[in-house]
Amino acid sequence: MHGVLTRMSLEPDDRLDTALTSWIPQQRWFGSKGKPVSAVRTIMRETVVEYEDLRVDHLLVSVEFDDHEPEIYQVPLGIRESVSDDLLPWVVSSDGPVVYDGMRDPDVISVYADQFATGTAPREGRRPAGTTGDVRFRTMDGSVIEAGMKGRVLGAEQSNTSVILGNTLLLKIFRRVNLGINPDVELHRALGEANCEFVASLRGWMEADVDGTETTLAMAQDFAAGSSEGWTTALESVKAALDAHDVTVSDFASESDELGAAVAAVHADLASSLGKSDDSSPAGTVAAILNRVEEASAVVPQLVSFLPRIRALIERAKSADTFSVQRIHGDLHLGQVLRTQPRWLLIDFEGEPAKSFDERRIPDSPLRDVAGMLRSFDYAARNLLVDSSDAAREEVAREWVNRNVAAFCDGYSRVAGVDPRDAADLLRAYELDKAVYEAVYEARNRPTWLSIPMHAIERLVG
Ligand SMILES: Nc1ncnc2c1ncn2[C@@H]1O[C@H](COP(=O)(O)OP(=O)(O)O)[C@@H](O)[C@H]1O
Ligand SMILES: O=P(O)(O)O[C@H]1O[C@H](CO)[C@@H](O[C@H]2O[C@H](CO)[C@@H](O)[C@H](O)[C@H]2O)[C@H](O)[C@H]1O
Numbered sequence: 001m002h003g004v005l006t007r008m009s010l011e012p013d014d015r016l017d018t019a020l021t022s023w024i025p026q027q028r029w030f031g032s033k034g035k036p037v038s039a040v041r042t043i044m045r046e047t048v049v050e051y052e053d054l055r056v057d058h059l060l061v062s063v064e065f066d067d068h069e070p071e072i073y074q075v076p077l078g079i080r081e082s083v084s085d086d087l088l089p090w091v092v093s094s095d096g097p098v099v100y101d102g103m104r105d106p107d108v109i110s111v112y113a114d115q116f117a118t119g120t121a122p123r124e125g126r127r128p129a130g131t132t133g134d135v136r137f138r139t140m141d142g143s144v145i146e147a148g149m150k151g152r153v154l155g156a157e158q159s160n161t162s163v164i165l166g167n168t169l170l171l172k173i174f175r176r177v178n179l180g181i182n183p184d185v186e187l188h189r190a191l192g193e194a195n196c197e198f199v200a201s202l203r204g205w206m207e208a209d210v211d212g213t214e215t216t217l218a219m220a221q222d223f224a225a226g227s228s229e230g231w232t233t234a235l236e237s238v239k240a241a242l243d244a245h246d247v248t249v250s251d252f253a254s255e256s257d258e259l260g261a262a263v264a265a266v267h268a269d270l271a272s273s274l275g276k277s278d279d280s281s282p283a284g285t286v287a288a289i290l291n292r293v294e295e296a297s298a299v300v301p302q303l304v305s306f307l308p309r310i311r312a313l314i315e316r317a318k319s320a321d322t323f324s325v326q327r328i329h330g331d332l333h334l335g336q337v338l339r340t341q342p343r344w345l346l347i348d349f350e351g352e353p354a355k356s357f358d359e360r361r362i363p364d365s366p367l368r369d370v371a372g373m374l375r376s377f378d379y380a381a382r383n384l385l386v387d388s389s390d391a392a393r394e395e396v397a398r399e400w401v402n403r404n405v406a407a408f409c410d411g412y413s414r415v416a417g418v419d420p421r422d423a424a425d426l427l428r429a430y431e432l433d434k435a436v437y438e439a440v441y442e443a444r445n446r447p448t449w450l451s452i453p454m455h456a457i458e459r460l461v462g
Pocket of ligand 1: 154158159160161162170172200221222223224225227229335336338347348350
């Protein structure tokens with residue numbers, strides 16, 4: 001263990017809770033978009049440091065709703081008398097001292113970096129406040145995290161907030177906090193034990209006991225400097241193909257083949273570290289998929305007319321052969337893979353944000369991850385066409401998808417020894433499940449992209 005945060009006396013702060021009630025729902029990482037928040041209640045508040053012009057408070061808040069269970073979110077806050085213009089977009093409240101999203105301030109990021117590296121010892125000129133708190137910083141055996149690293153928040157915000165420290169580490173603060181060990185830490189640790197070369201090494205994590213349960217708050221792993229996101233490189237290839245009306249001009253197929261091989265290797269390592277069972281029956285899996293589809297129809301009414309055909313597809317998948325289940329990635333898509341010079345890396349093993357940790361730990365078929373990637377090839381090709389109805393471009397997009405799906409499955413089969421296309425009905429059921437999940441995601445977050453999964457659902461149900 002390398003350090004503890006210090007705790008300030010926990011004065012109730014109703015005004016801050018009120019400000020957070022309107023601020024949190026506007027954040028990209030807020031998972032329950034569209035559901036009205038009734039209140040925000042601070043459940044843990046620890047002052048990390050307090051010195052002349054900056055105080056850093058680490059907050060866990062319970063976001064409450066009228067019609068469903070509360071959700072816990074993590075909000076590292078910077079507090080200053082006044083802030084520079086670049087921090088203005090991140091202000092939570094300026095009623096008194098200015099309270100803002102600390103992850104946008106390099107000084108606040110340095111405070112966290114130092115807590116990771118140096119434990120309780122404050123840097124010169126910084127005065128820790130209060131008594132010892134509950135947040136703990138852990139490092140993997142043999143990993144050294146140096147003090148004094150500077151950091152910056154990584155580009156676009158996603159489900160969580162990631163910061164690059166010293167160009168060597170990536171520190172990800174989980175925004176939605178579920179009680180327990182985050183699967184991202186759990187699976188990275190298991191893959192490290194299996195010496196898997198297709199993930200970045202886990203170096204450390206931050207945790208606290210929340211409601212008496214050891215709970216992951218953040219994780220630090222090697223930063224793959226100079227890597228490119230699979231989504232970005234795939235889009236470049238699609239764009240070149242569409243412009244030239246030729247899928248071979250900027251060929252992505254060899255990348256897709258290597259990616260398939262990398263995903264199969266990660267699946268093999270997860271199975272060797274955490275086990276696998278070979279005779280799962282499809283009945284439970286497909287029943288769960290149908291259940292999700294029916295729930296999703298309440299959020300996306302356009303799904304209702306597809307329900308009879310969806311039920312027929314699910315019925316066919318029920319009679320599929322038994323299949324293997326094991327721990328998998330759970331939310332695999334082109335935004336979850338990084339191309340480094342020698343190889344692809346898989347990132348973000350958190351699983352599907354909408355599921356509880358217990359649900360994410362249920363062993364599942366590797367076909368779910370394969371289906372996630374197949375859906376992502378379709379996304380890459382189609383998102384450039386959402387506003388057009390040009391048949392020739394649509395044809396090129398379709399060819400691009402077919403070519404890359406085939407290459408991915410070829411690469412996967414070569415390493416896994418089984419071809420995912422041989423389990424066609426189950427694979428289709430998993431693709432449908434993902435497309436329905438995406439329809440809900442797009443309806444809530446990017447309604448102009450809803451047509452992408454809706455087209456796929458239409459195609460999948462035939
Ligand atoms: N180890 C890494 N090295 C370099 N960049 C990374 C690494 N891990 C993640 N990233 C970048 O950070 C972004 C967010 O990471 P991710 O784990 O997917 O977070 P989130 O849970 O917020 O989706 C990724 O899209 C990728 O660009
Ligand atoms: O933020 P996460 O990585 O946890 O994933 C969520 O957001 C993704 C979008 O950022 C969403 O992915 C969908 O859009 C991607 C393109 O932006 C595409 O590559 C994926 O195939 C598609 O599913 C993901 O579903 C959601 O969980």
